Amino acid sequence: MNIKKFLFWLLMAAVGLALLGCNTASWLGGGQISNAQQQAYQAELFRLQNTPQSKPSLNYYQDVKPIVDRKCIVCHACYDAPCQLKLTSLEGIIRGATQAPVYNASRIDAAPTTRLFVDAYTQPEWREKGFFSILEPSDKAPSSVSVMNHMLALGKTREIDATTKVTKSMLTLGSERELSCAAGNDMDEYARENPNGGMPLAVAGLSDREYSVLTQWTMQAANNKNLAPSAARILPEDQIQLDIWESWFNRPGKKQQLLSRYLFEHFILGHLYFQSDAQLKVRLGAKRAEPVAVFFKLIRSTTPPGKPPVDVATVLANEPPPEHFYYRFVPVTQTLVYKDHIPYRLDQKRLAYFESHFLSDDWQVDVLPGYSYQERANPFLTFADIPAKLRYQFLLQDAEYFIRNFIRGPVCHGPIATDVIRDQFWVMFENPAVEQYVNDEAYRRESTPLLGLPGEKDALTELGDQWLKYSRKRNAYAKMRDQHYSRMMPDMAPFELLWDGNKNNKNAFLSVFRHHDNASVVQGFRGNIPRTAWLMDYPLLERSYYELVVGFNVFGNTSHQLQTRLYFDLIRNGGEVNFLRLLPPEARQKEYEHWYQGAAKIKVFGAYFTPDFKHASPISYTTKAPKAEFFTHVFSQFPLLAGAQEFAASGFLQGLPLKLLKPFPEPDAFNTLRQKTAEQLPFIQFLPETTLLSLKNADGSSQVFSILRNRMHSNVAFMLGESLRYQQAQDTVTILPELVGSYPNLMLSVTAKEVTQMLKDIAEVETQKDFDLFIDRYGVRRMQPRLWAELDGYRKHLEQVSPIAAGVMDINRYGYW
Structure with missing residues (x-):
């Protein structure tokens, strides 16, 4: 048995013992x-x-x-x-x-x-x-x-x-x-x-x-033998659009059929709506005594348009349907819950975009792909006839939606997955004009067979072989990519490499926050400059989606879930290594070792492809803090899309010619909190993952803030043993003037007059007893009747500032207060 296989089965033994303990x-x-x-x-x-x-x-x-x-x-x-x-x-x-x-x-x-x-x-x-x-x-x-x-x-x-x-x-x-x-x-x-x-x-x-x-x-x-839900009424204007879209999705022709399959697999978690955002806001605010359909789900049905839809109900969206099936829309009838409410607009403007973007291009389909093991495991093979650049541009246009599918999605309890991502990191994307997979046909043809994803074969006896097979392929691809980029793009300026959001698309720069067993994604670079960042190209973005959405079964067995989670660890590593290439060679190895401390060296040696530590960087760095210097350049180049105003207001970026935004009631004091660690501010070590703060003003209005604890780890290379990797003294907080997170763990409520005293009290918290006294004064305890009023306030805030994405927040994770 070679060393990699030995290390794999040693890891599996530890995982098995831990999983048995989970129950x-x-x-x-x-x-x-x-x-x-x-x-x-x-x-x-x-x-x-x-x-x-x-x-x-x-x-x-x-x-x-x-x-x-x-x-x-x-x-x-x-x-x-x-x-x-x-x-x-x-x-x-x-x-x-x-x-x-x-x-x-x-x-x-x-x-x-x-x-x-x-x-x-x-x-x-x-x-x-x-x-x-x-x-x-x-x-x-x-x-x-x-x-x-x-x-x-x-x-x-x-x-x-x-x-x-x-x-x-x-x-x-x-x-x-x-x-x-x-x-x-x-x-x-x-x-x-x-x-x-x-x-x-x-x-x-x-x-x-x-x-x-x-x-x-x-x-x-x-006692009601005929108890049955009332059917949600579909308004006439929606029925018109629904008929148009069902007709479009079910149009004949191989080109349309392949495109419909591709879009279906990318909309399976979406709550779809047919009106413009402005029209939908009015509809959501209307009070009705009857259930009215507002959002819809796209399904595969055994019945054609005009008849009641009957879901094919395969376990996964890329499993084979019957020989004859139809794409249909069904109303979302349940109350919207913020955790899994992921809206996506399908109006006439979107239809025109699909027509011009996908169908006006001169590509053909000679033979439709099937649903074999190989085709399901590798979407790059399945959809090879659709030009890769068109697929990538489609994903980028709404990158937050697609990342939200696998970062927030329907999985409610996912610590094994979230254990392999940082508590805070930033995401950027390669420019589709220069991204090599979508632009170099020879490179694409050579690398596509290496981009398959594990999890389709879930027999426990195949776990080891499946994992080693796909991890080897991934590392072979990573080596190929590294060599290709070094050869073809040796002097590419980073801001030609980065997607600029077409100058106005706020999906270009995203922030991900992990909250222990769940996570959130928001637009812009938010919080302190993180320890790591991801640079995603098309293969990385599409693989993430297919591994964690299309190919993931929440009801799956141990083998399926381990294969999925282990590969997601490689995805994270790939995004980080892509970013690492933007830093100067002399800083890369030190930065990489900082990301993968302690036992992670086992993974660096046994599971990961070794990054390029030598190739010259296209940036001329002038400081001893190249990562911060790089992001300073990003903020200078893309101030509105990256959210530079918040950083300038926070004191991170000195001297930038930006109008300062001061979203906090006490900017200097709040920003001081954001720049301290738990070692400097013991209060942080007692915070839960997600705290919501409601600040009541004298005029009856209120402001809301999210206080997110960013736990630092020596590495996130393993699914288990997280507590052994904590670096608690280095924990920080991110304070945002908005709601972030689906599961509040604590709610604080203060008046504008109390803010100064609250911040003073925070600074004096050193023990658990101190923190309990702080909660007595400012916190909302579980048994207090005002808990419901506070929750109502946050729901109403969401409905006001983001009505299309608003939903009920889940308090399953609310703490012992």
Whole structure:
């Protein structure tokens, strides 16, 4: 066995032990129910059992949905919704819950998919898949009360109140929580073992009116044999556009068919809309008593336009469909959740762009590609007939959307993936006018066979061979690319190499922030100058998308997930090495060693292609800080697109002729925080990943800020053992005058008059006790009723400043406050 194979299987053994440990999380509860609570709980169940139904009947959309949207889906929205109970739609409520987890990193075989609106439609179909009702009382239950009302009653009678600080001794929260998912006949036992496990879980509860509406409607729904969601009405102007787009996607001809397949695979996560942004803003602000379709999903259907669509429902978007299928649009009927709401505009302007960009070019398709293993594993082969430059330009035009698909996307709990990216890094793109893969046909033909992606073959016995096969191909490609660029572009000026966004496209420069097990992407360079940056070319951008979106199965087994994550480590390394070439030769090796400290030297030796440390840089550097000097040049060259105003206001860039923007209420003080490390400012070490700050002004208006903790690591070359790689003393914070992150871990609320004192108090925090006192004064604790008002404020802010992208924020990761 060679050294690389030995190191691989040594790593796999460590991973296997860690993954087995992933399923040993603590119970939800914390102690036994007290006699007083037990009596109150049973009395409430008896009352519910004997409460007559309200008349007139409650309407789900008018009476119930507003409550569920405000206080329930904040935890029951994503794939990690407890017990797969997704409450974002009536369909999800009717489907119910299951004990089968979506996230199970140690499973040998892939789990059956249970995607709402895809894998089953009717209640009997979901029952066959192991879901049980939360509305109907169980025949075996001691009392004829539904699971939902059991959980609501337990929440109403719990003994923790607004004065309580929630602790781990009371119950386990967040992604550490192991779910019991008790069905009706297990509810009494669940209540005895989990006195604090009622709903809403460990947050300020429902008002008396909300509790009455939910419990009454639950009993009403249980007796309604015809309970069914109302179909979302498609407005006439949308129906016109929908018909146009369905006709366009299903046009005959091999050229159109290949393009439709390519676009379909890039829209599978998108929430698509047919109106202009201005028209959609008006529509989103309209209040309607009935469900109206605003966003749509693109699917492959067995039925043609004009008939109700029936999803082909393959596990992956690039799996073979039936011989005859049609591209169709279906309404997005669930409440929009910020985590997985990724909008994309398909209006007449976009249609004209597709026609002129793709179809006016003189390219032909002689034979349509199929769905073989090789074609699914290598999209560069599959879509080779579509000119590569056209594909790359298409991705660049909305680069934030495509990166958001795999950075934010639908994966709710992804620490194995996010362990291999930095907490903050910047992304740039190569100029399609000079990028070599899309411009040099010989180089493209030679390198394309090396760009395949692992994960299609997921048998555990093939894990090692699959990984070694694809890692070798990747490293062979990296060597080929390095030699080709050195030969063909020896003196290329970096600002000819960088895509300039066509002078006005803000997708040219992006920032990614990792929040432990999830991440966010925003336009512009934000935060401090990061430790690393990525320079993405077309192969790197397309591989990222196909590896983490098209080819990723959240229900996949250990082998599939490990292959995917390990290759993403190579993708990150590739982006970093591309950027490294822009620095002077004498600085590259030192910078690279700084990125890959400690045990990462094993990966540098055994898994990565060795970067070019010798070839001359096209930039003449004059300082001893070439990375900062490079970004100074970027800000000077592209001030508006890169966001130089923020940096000038922050004091990072001295002497640039830029108009200073001062978005912070106390610029100097806030900027001081942004430039300090945890060693200099101990407060940082107590911060969670994502903190939202609401600042109330005297006139009733408010400002919002995101305080993001950037954890420093000796390296991010491994999926596991993150705590061993922390460099906590070097942690920093990024403070942005906007909302960033899908999962707030803490909310702070201050008035304008309190800001100066708050900043003074921050500087005095040195211990956990100090931090707890700080939270007492400025923080929003879980059990405080104002928690809901604060969440409402952030939602309304999103609806005002970014209505098309707005959605409900998830508090599954809210901390023990």
